[in-house]
Amino acid sequence: MPQKPHTPGAEARFPFDRMAVERFRQAFPRARWSDGRKSWFVPGKTAAGRIDRWLEKEAAMLAVHGDSKGRDAFAFDPISSPYLEVSDDLRIRTPYSKTVIEELRTVPWASWDEELRTWRVPFRSFEELRRRWPRIEKAAQQAEPEERKRRRESARSSDAHKAAQLRNAERRRHRYPLPAEHLPPVGKPVATEEYGIVVFSEVSGELVEAEDLTASYPNAACANASYIWGRWRSATLSELIATWPTRSASKADKRLRWWQPTLPELRVARRNARSMERRKQTRDLSRFADLGCASRVLNQNA
Template structure:
């Protein structure tokens, strides 16, 4: 690159914007075609594009390149699906995306959320997955389909009938009752801070307070974590964290150690906060949707009066 071009590109009074590019020849050539006045700056170690609207034009160009790459990846995914399709009553290959409708299942949700670009469509009550994520979808589909079949009403009913009157049924009902109480055992003399996101054996929660009621060790060990004989536990009430609380929680850098696991609570890691944030976002969207539907129904009723 000639010396004059370098000097011109790095004049401090010139108006423009800089950008980094991937180190591949084709991308650089396309960039030079789109921005013929762009010059490489050794001092800035970046490409400089002159002009007051340079930053906006560069952003638009990157968006177009990304859209082209996505379109190419989608087309590649369509071809792969056409060559080796997934046959399932839970999956529909629509024009723009795959559409997944399954019975409610935590296992299904967990699997789908691991697929890149998967999105929950609140209005249609289904998951959408772009064709570019077909290989990820294919690798997780056996687990998704198996969990969906286990969650069908007939399958659930059959399992309930199979354990009816057995000890397993009693334990299942006891677990459900205990979960609904929204309480958690904490050491009486080493309790967690209140009103902030805390990691526990039942997920990330926000503790509200405690009345000092003792938690019996058999219940602690049966439903929460192995109780330590030398520790006295009390029940603490909890609630799910709001999206704002979870987003502003600074994650721990390391997973909980053995003493924290034995204690029953710890500062949550990013891996723990992510699903909690997704759940909080889903709760907020559901609440907004319900509020919107209620307002719409009220307006309709008022017009009829």
């Protein structure tokens, strides 16, 4: 039944449930259903407040009913796990794991209790928790300190770990193989395959041994060219800002081991350089603050 525009009142919407509709009509006998709005209209100046109170009462009743059903389901088919405790709700305590956090955040009404340092899940969410529990438990087991230690020890003996150690050692040398017939400009930022945008400070003229190329620069070793070592450093933010980008880097340029950086490459490098400068400023400010505190203490003791 359509309502007059000037009729005071409020609309009520809630998921369809036959029993809920009956309870609503008992609480609001003057309510009328609107097919156009797909909602109930309750006349009266205080209708909005009365509807809110009814919805809160309904939600509390449904929560109690859902918890009761969840308790029955848990009693019939419980989850047995060292990570799960049963109290007035379900409490999950695991080693830190991003996977566990992501899974529990998707469980309805799950919340983190800072005081107890545990996740709390009401029984009404038991079915959803049980559906996700295999993944939660597996992630928790993998996050155990003993399991992490075992994986680290296993990784140390792997070929990938040894290769990573070689790459890190080579990076600390700050050297780079450059084609003898295609040398970069000294003192200007250029892009490289392994180290991003760098500035070459020196080209030594020392020939690169084939073993070094094969071990640390396999892509260069595949090319039939002579290489000499160049010394590099990271580009500063001011240098990156002053660098003019090229439209695109061709495959031929990249095969020559260095090229004029493109705009996307410069954007990434500038963002990283700004972040590094902010961290350095924060460290410097913290150091100066500590020195200032120490100076005041010395002056007070003098």
